Amino acid sequence: MRIEELRESLKGQVPLFEGLTEEALDEILNRGQRHQLARGFTLFQQGAFAESFHLILAGRLKVAQNTPEGQQVIVRYLGPREVAGCVAVCGGLPYPATATAVEDTWLLQWKREALGELAERWPQIAVNAMRIMGGRMQELQDRVRELQGERVEQRIARALARLVVQAGRRTAEGIEIDFALSRQDLAEMVGTTLHTVSRTLASWEQVGIVRGGRQRVTILDPHSLSSIAERSEVES
Amino acid sequence: MRIEELRESLKGQVPLFEGLTEEALDEILNRGQRHQLARGFTLFQQGAFAESFHLILAGRLKVAQNTPEGQQVIVRYLGPREVAGCVAVCGGLPYPATATAVEDTWLLQWKREALGELAERWPQIAVNAMRIMGGRMQELQDRVRELQGERVEQRIARALARLVVQAGRRTAEGIEIDFALSRQDLAEMVGTTLHTVSRTLASWEQVGIVRGGRQRVTILDPHSLSSIAERSEVES
């Protein structure tokens, strides 16, 4: 069975379950409900009560917030081995954002109460959850800092650099972002308009740093990209 | 003894220790180390290993991040009954930002290990910690959203509105922000320059919404302020 393979292949690499024994892991994974989500469908809605949390086995989720004015802000993308809804469930809060599948996605999910029981039996899980939350907060703080000091071009470069790490796939040409990523999406990640993203990518393409396509970005020269991301304001 | 009074006065109002019995609270508070921090001094430095976490009894801390280019970004202000360093200690991470006293501040602090023991004896603490972290994450997400969609004027209004809730003090004229807050500080909170803040406040002062002074802001008309903060882009 396909999903069983996936489950096995993840073992020992899930941050939330790090440091647990094989048996513990088996038991935990067995208690999870399998779930499948077709591309474009929504896993949970911003503001809804956090019923359960989810471990991604395969696929990819987009976590985004909708503003009152109708525009979207992409908080992050989540890939295999990452958890969604963890923060909300742990704190007993409503989901802070909406999660949508950008590819067909397989999940394991646990109910709210189950997490409590698990954390009680294996306290390491609670520690891991804390660490994950800490990491996510760090990311958000970095992002606030970027939005405050850096130019749009720099932020786009950073966003791409992060996506390379998270979802990069080696090809003959370079490293391709391995899912459908429109200019609009990139714009919503860095806080600009699709126009500016388009222009920026076009100018990079002329210099041979990236190669674009419809909902597709390939990085040809990662080094130049990160040098754009890191370069400070003073030096031109 | 002054600090004893402070400690008593906080009881039952500290979010981290919510839902605990009187006795538990007594024991916990007794295990905390008293500490005093004079205005301008630093409690912990960004990047340092998180030794201990801190409960503010009285005073106020500024939590800020320094960018490589030398500019500062103010993450938040912390007041009485709030905890600092909680996230880092829980997750075993370095402190994500630098905390400095903007007033003379009294603290209770616990070592890293102590928190582990406390959370083991009273699991409610862990839940509370999660909820606090969840709340902080929500704030950060909101801030990212604001930075991405809203104009500077709107962001300043929001920042002031939040400060009113957090540190507002009723006076004859209106509500005064109860600590030294320079234009530069406000600028670092909303991601702009002190020039723009100065101009914005000046224009508000003309309409009678606020009243400014050296490191001092008084809100005369909170209603107008929040209407500036909430108004959407489309309506002028």
Place this chain on the structure above:
DNA sequence: CGGACGCTTGAGCACATTCAACAGACGTGG
């Protein structure tokens, strides 16, 4: 083949930054 969607590109404009100069307030030390 038509429409929807994603992308590109141009022109004009506005908000906010940058640069610059100055005015008060505060603290310090002679």
Place this chain on the structure above:
DNA sequence: CCACGTCTGTTGAATGTGCTCAAGCGTCCG
């Protein structure tokens, strides 16, 4: 107590980044 330097805040003018508005193109899909 006054002179001084530092820090904070004000204001004007020039500049520019990135947004808005607008039009058009290519591609994917029904």
